[in-house]
Amino acid sequence: MQGLFPPLCLLLAFALAVCGFAIWAREGPEAGTQLHTARASGDDNSRDALESHLEQKQFERRVLLGLLVTASVTMTVLGFASMRGPQRPVSG
Numbered sequence: 674m675q676g677l678f679p680p681l682c683l684l685l686a687f688a689l690a691v692c693g694f695a696i697w698a699r700e701g702p703e704a705g706t707q708l709h710t711a712r713a714s715g716d717d718n719s720r721d722a723l724e725s726h727l728e729q730k731q732f733e734r735r736v737l738l739g740l741l742v743t744a745s746v747t748m749t750v751l752g753f754a755s756m757r758g759p760q761r762p763v764s765g
Contacts, residue, residue, distance in 0.1 A: 682752030
């Protein structure tokens with residue numbers, strides 16, 4: 674089991690990094706037509722609510738990216754730290 678742990682950690686680190694880069698490559702949340710309509714019509718209540726929702730979505734995306742990168746780095750460090758070197762024969 675000890676010999677299986679480092680490769681699994683490194684495989685998980687790679688998968689987390691790929692997911693992080695895939696999310697980062699996509700465009701983040703942007704203002705929709707409802708927000709543009711609320712801005713154009715001068716509806717301050719709707720505009721404030723929609724802008725708050727947009728800011729919340731953008732913040733959640735940044736947090737998700739940060740967590741994916743942190744988890745990937747952590748799994749990489751854990752994978753390399755748990756590797757053992759070649760076993761030396763015990764001389765009697």
